[in-house]
Amino acid sequence: xxxxxxxxxxxxxxxxxxxxxxxxxxxxxxxxxxxxxxxxxxxxxxxxxxxxxxxxxxxxxxxxxxxxxxxxxxxxxxxxxxxxxxxxxxxxxxxxxxxxxxxxxxxxxxxxxxxxxxxxxxxxxxxxxxxxxxxxxxxxxxxxxxxxxxxxxxxxxxxxxxxxxxxxxxxxxxxxxxxxxxxxxxxxxxxxxxxxxxxxxxxxxxxxxxxxxxxxxxxxxxxxxxxxxxxxxxxxxxxxxxxxxxxxxxxxxxxxxxxxxxxxxxxxxxxxxxxxxxxxxxxxxxxxxxxxxxxxxxxxxxxxxxxxxxxxxxxxxxxxxxxxxxxxxxxxxxxxxxxxxxxxxxxxxxxxxxxxxxxxxxxxxxxxxxxxxxxxxxxxxxxxxxxxxxxxxxxxxxxxxxxxxxxxxxxxxxxxxxxxxxxxxxxxxxxxxxxxxxxxxxxxxxxxxxxxxxxxxxxxxxxxxxxxxxxxxxxxxxxxxxxxxxxxxxxxxxx
Numbered sequence: 001x002x003x004x005x006x007x008x009x010x011x012x013x014x015x016x017x018x019x020x021x022x023x024x025x026x027x028x029x030x031x032x033x034x035x036x037x038x039x040x041x042x043x044x045x046x047x048x049x050x051x052x053x054x055x056x057x058x059x060x061x062x063x064x065x066x067x068x069x070x071x072x073x074x075x076x077x078x079x080x081x082x083x084x085x086x087x088x089x090x091x092x093x094x095x096x097x098x099x100x101x102x103x104x105x106x107x108x109x110x111x112x113x114x115x116x117x118x119x120x121x122x123x124x125x126x127x128x129x130x131x132x133x134x135x136x137x138x139x140x141x142x143x144x145x146x147x148x149x150x151x152x153x154x155x156x157x158x159x160x161x162x163x164x165x166x167x168x169x170x171x172x173x174x175x176x177x178x179x180x181x182x183x184x185x186x187x188x189x190x191x192x193x194x195x196x197x198x199x200x201x202x203x204x205x206x207x208x209x210x211x212x213x214x215x216x217x218x219x220x221x222x223x224x225x226x227x228x229x230x231x232x233x234x235x236x237x238x239x240x241x242x243x244x245x246x247x248x249x250x251x252x253x254x255x256x257x258x259x260x261x262x263x264x265x266x267x268x269x270x271x272x273x274x275x276x277x278x279x280x281x282x283x284x285x286x287x288x289x290x291x292x293x294x295x296x297x298x299x300x301x302x303x304x305x306x307x308x309x310x311x312x313x314x315x316x317x318x319x320x321x322x323x324x325x326x327x328x329x330x331x332x333x334x335x336x337x338x339x340x341x342x343x344x345x346x347x348x349x350x351x352x353x354x355x356x357x358x359x360x361x362x363x364x365x366x367x368x369x370x371x372x373x374x375x376x377x378x379x380x381x382x383x384x385x386x387x388x389x390x391x392x393x394x395x396x397x398x399x400x401x402x403x404x405x406x407x408x409x410x411x412x413x414x415x416x417x418x419x420x421x422x423x424x425x426x427x428x429x430x431x432x433x434x435x436x437x438x439x440x441x442x443x444x445x446x447x448x449x450x451x452x453x454x455x456x457x458x459x460x461x462x463x464x465x466x467x468x469x470x471x472x473x474x475x476x477x478x479x480x481x482x483x484x485x486x487x488x489x490x491x492x493x494x495x
Contacts, residue, residue, distance in 0.1 A: 003074040003128060004151045008189050010035065016165055016191040023215065024064025024196040031191070034068055041072020044112045050102040052077040054120040055130055057096055060107035060175055061085045061199040067184055069105055074147075078102070079123050081130040084176040084456045086199060095132055095176070098142050098338045124332050131178040132338075133275055141343060142335030143178075146354075149278040149329035150181055151189070156301055157182065158190045160269075160283075161219060161243050165191030168240075170217040172197050172208065177457035178275045179247060182221050205233035209262060216240040223248040223458035224255040225421070228403035229451065231258045232422060238263040247271040247280060248459050250372065250390075252397045253290040272297030272372060276347050276356045277304075277330040282370055292398045296369035297362075303328055306370065311361065320361045322376060330354025380409045382416055387441050389416060395437045396420055399430070404452050406460045407443060410469060417469055418443040421452045 013021075017032040029037065045056065056078045060066050066082075073080045081099045083092055085106075096104070102120035104113045123130070128147025132140040157163070169192055171183035187194045195215045201207045208230045212220060217240065224246050241263040246255070251270045260266060268290075273281035284298025300306055308321035332349055346357040361379075362372045374390025381387070389407040396405035396418060403422035410417055423430055427448040435442055447469075453461040 003077075003147050005128065005147055005185065005189075006038075006071060006075045008151060009038070009071055012189060012191050019165055019191055020193050021188060022064055022067060022194050022196065025198040027064045029064070029068075034071075034188075037065065037068030038071035038075060041069050042075040043072075044110065045073055045076035045078055045103070048103065048112060048114050050076075050078060050112075050114065051120055051122060053079065053122045053125070053127065054102035055079045055081045055099045055123065056112070057081045057083055057099060057101045057104045058107065058175070059083050059085050059092070059104060062171065062175055062196055062202065063107040064196050065107050066175065066196075067188060067194065069107060070184065073105075074128070079127045079130055079144075082175040082180060084174045086174070086203075087176065087456055095140070098132070098335060099130055121335070127332055129181065130335065131181075131275055132176065140338075142338035143275050144332040144335060145178070145181075145275075146278060146329065146332055149327075149331070150185070152303070152329045153279045153301070154182075154185055154189050157186055163187065163190040163192050163219070167192035167219065168195055168215065168217050169193070169219040170195050170197065170212055170215065172202055172220060172222060174202075174456035174458070177248075178279060179221050179457070182245075182279060186219070205229045207234070209234040209236035209238060212236075212241060213238045219243045219245070221245045221247065224251050225249055225404035225452070225460060226454075226458040227255060227259050228422070231262055232403060236262060239265060241266045243267055243269070245269045245271055247273075248457060250394065250397075251286075251295045252394065253292045253295060254398060254400075254402075256286050256290045256295070270295050270297055272370070273325070274356060274358055274360075275331070276358075277325050277327055277354060281325055281327055281330075282306075284369060294371060294373070294394050296365055296367075296371045298369045300325075300370075301327075308362065308364070311376065320373065320379065321363060322357065323360045323362045323370075323372070324355065324357045326353055326355045328352050328354070330356060378407075380414075380416070382409070382414050382444075385440070387416060389443075392416070392418055392434075392438060392441060392443055395434055396430070398437075399433055402430075404460060406452055406462055406465055408462065408466055408469075415444040417445045417447060419447045419449055419452060419465055419469075421449050423448045 013031040013035040021031045021034040022029040056073050058069050070080050083095050100121045127144050128150050129145040131143050169187045173180040173183045201211045213236050244266045256268050268286040270284040271280035281301050281304045282297040284296045304327045307324040311320050311322050348355050359375050360372050365371050378390040392407045393405045396402050402420050405420045407418045427446045453464045455461045
């Protein structure tokens with residue numbers, strides 16, 4: 001069965017062979033040259049006799065040869081697993097072990113290395129890629145993506161954004177995060193130009209905005225907290241940026257306002273959808289003046305249905321709904337052995353429909369738009385009273401100067417800790433600013449960081465932060481054990 005992504009690319013490359021397809025560090029490829037590169041990779045993958053339908057790991061840091069390798073692996077009837085080489089060795093090894101691939105490709109390089117002594121997985125027909133969940137809330141799970149579902153989203157995005165031959169899109173996403181497929185394939189399905197930021201740019205907050213401006217990029221996908229970090233690090237305007245698509249974290253009005261201060265001509269879309277349902281399944285075009293507060297994720301994409309089921313709570317004053325998404329364009333399920341039995345129950349594909357019971361909760365606003373108000377596990381009890389820690393994060397990010405916030409409950413004490421990034425001055429001042437908004441939901445402790453630890457996806461690494469803050473391991477003002485984010489100052493508990 002021919003992959004629909006490969007079929008589309010070949011058609012686009014035939015019609016636009018002389019146009020630029022890839023712009024990377026000291027490298028530029030036309031569609032004809034990219035087609036030749038993809039064919040070379042197809043031949044390399046076909047040589048070692050790898051089983052059709054088996055995973056092939058592509059280990060890279062965003063190298064310009066990634067698009068050709070991805071297309072070549074798919075053309076050979078194999079299933080790509082993109083892994084960011086910049087991750088820790090233990091995370092890379094864990095991902096490879098879970099994928100159980102037939103071969104590994106290391107970019108830059110030209111070798112397809114069969115994996116000895118391992119019986120590779122054979123994935124279901126229709127599998128287009130394997131991606132691992134971010135791990136922001138637990139152990140990363142392997143997800144078998146649907147090739148036709150990926151193309152369905154890309155077609156929607158091409159039409160919505162008006163992507164045309166020559167449209168410049170930026171690739172700023174880690175190869176391990178499924179958003180990379182939006183970056184990687186969006187322009188290549190429509191004759192546009194894919195501009196790939198080298199790893200040095202992606203790793204330096206002060207380099208990203210100048211790179212977008214220098215390359216006159218028109219479309220970017222990004223995570224809200226990363227955008228705030230980039231804006232704070234570089235006073236650069238991006239006059240050519242026409243579309244900004246946020247995803248991966250809650251989007252607040254402050255994020256949009258700050259971003260538009262550097263890109264006044266950009267339209268902003270807020271996307272929502274777990275990796276299990278393929279890239280995104282809801283979208284909201286943010287208004288010119290978003291005000292403050294949490295932004296809606298909007299309406300479902302064609303073919304998507306949502307169920308909001310009331311969640312029973314012991315406290316009758318708490319009213320919330322869980323979110324279940326159904327779509328014919330969702331994933332084929334989890335990699336066996338990479339998830340729990342409960343995970344498998346929440347994700348099912350039957351009769352061509354993927355149904356995923358998320359861990360998110362949400363409500364419809366007065367316009368009928370979906371608002372994701374938090375996760376089910378962010379509604380916690382403290383001293384016998386329910387506290388919504390997602391609301392605490394929302395209130396913090398809504399304040400001037402706060403770039404990102406992460407709130408959680410310590411165990412076993414039950415105390416609630418709020419960690420923030422970007423605050424200047426005493427953290428106690430932030431407590432006073434939050435008091436009128438939160439009242440009895442005010443956190444027990446506020447910690448201020450110069451930068452919160454991030455996952456390769458750009459999301460806040462909650463597990464890394466929590467690991468040093470759980471009961472018995474709470475840092476002092478001199479602690480430096482939070483990965484990549486040494487503690488600056490703390491606001492002590494006030495009673």
